[in-house]
Amino acid sequence: MHPTWTLIIVVVLAALLFMRPGKISSLMEDLGKGISGFRKGMDEGRAQQQAQQQQSEPPRQVADQSSQSSSNNQDRVQS
Numbered sequence: 001m002h003p004t005w006t007l008i009i010v011v012v013l014a015a016l017l018f019m020r021p022g023k024i025s026s027l028m029e030d031l032g033k034g035i036s037g038f039r040k041g042m043d044e045g046r047a048q049q050q051a052q053q054q055q056s057e058p059p060r061q062v063a064d065q066s067s068q069s070s071s072n073n074q075d076r077v078q079s
Contacts (some may be wrong), residue, residue: 017023 017027
């Protein structure tokens with residue numbers, strides 16, 4: 001049985017990762033920093049988007065529906 005090229009590549013990469021002391025811990029540390037930076041950027045983007053929406057849209061006013069609903073109810077009762 002002859003080893004395939006993909007098997008050789010996987011074995012070489014695994015050897016490079018596991019033969020160097022501290023390499024895995026530094027990789028995990030870098031990954032954690034990248035994830036936290038990504039989350040921080042997403043939070044900042046959301047905050048900026050919300051601030052722009054609040055500045056561009058005036059507050060909406062809801063019409064008083066209590067008088068309309070009572071007149072509709074009276075119309076129904078009279079019919």
